[in-house]
Amino acid sequence: MSLIAAKTLLAEALQVDVSLIEDDLMLGGIDEWDSLAHMRLLTAIEEKLGVPLDAETAAGIESLADVARVLA
């Protein structure tokens, strides 16, 4: 999945406009990336992948780049 597609997914989870998602955005880097948004994000990733995230993968999702990597 491209970085743009990962940005779209992250923006939806954070319920913000995609223009607010910078390339180097990290977990908690903007106010909207809170605990509930993080849950929405990981749930959305699982829906895309069609399988539950394993503990190692879920623990490694801390940035936009991580989202793109997991979905690639």
Add this chain to the structure above:
Amino acid sequence: MMRQPPPPRRPPPKMLRIDTERFTLRSIVPGDASERWSLWLQDPDVMGPVNTELRKLSVEDLKQYILRFNQETRLLIGVFDRTDRLFVGFYQIDLSPFHRTAKFNVIIGDKSYWGRKVVLETRAALLDHLFKSGTEKAIGSPLARNFPAVFNYKAQGWRLEGIMKSQVRANYGIGRLDQYEFGLLKDEWAAFKKKAAK
């Protein structure tokens, strides 16, 4: 026959009270037991993420539960909204005076407070207090599927120390659940706060 002197009376435990910007943290007393709290324990949305069996406890049961905490090494601390003193959640913290560790558990029972950074704000104050009071390491062990809790540990600078595979039996559904072990040393907390202040 000499009369035995009475055993020395233990001083009452020190009751904790800390005000943060939006919340008051204080030791819970039996008078804090309520129907509202009892309903949290029956709510799968609240208890599911911590894999705790749903229980119907009366207010009297809750009072007995509260008395199990000595408030010296086993702390039960309530989170109250400062604007209206509404009870919104609680911490259970186990202190080891020998190892100088503090093991954290937290439940925010009032769902209208979820996603409002309650844990980040209140746990920061508790970490400050405990690290000043002799604790050298804080420990947290959320289930891997408790994504909001995991976020809160990561966003607060805690270090993932390990993943315990199939650590506990699932109370909901079947199978076993993975659990994370997070740690935070006193110096790491100081460094995190310094970095965050920049």
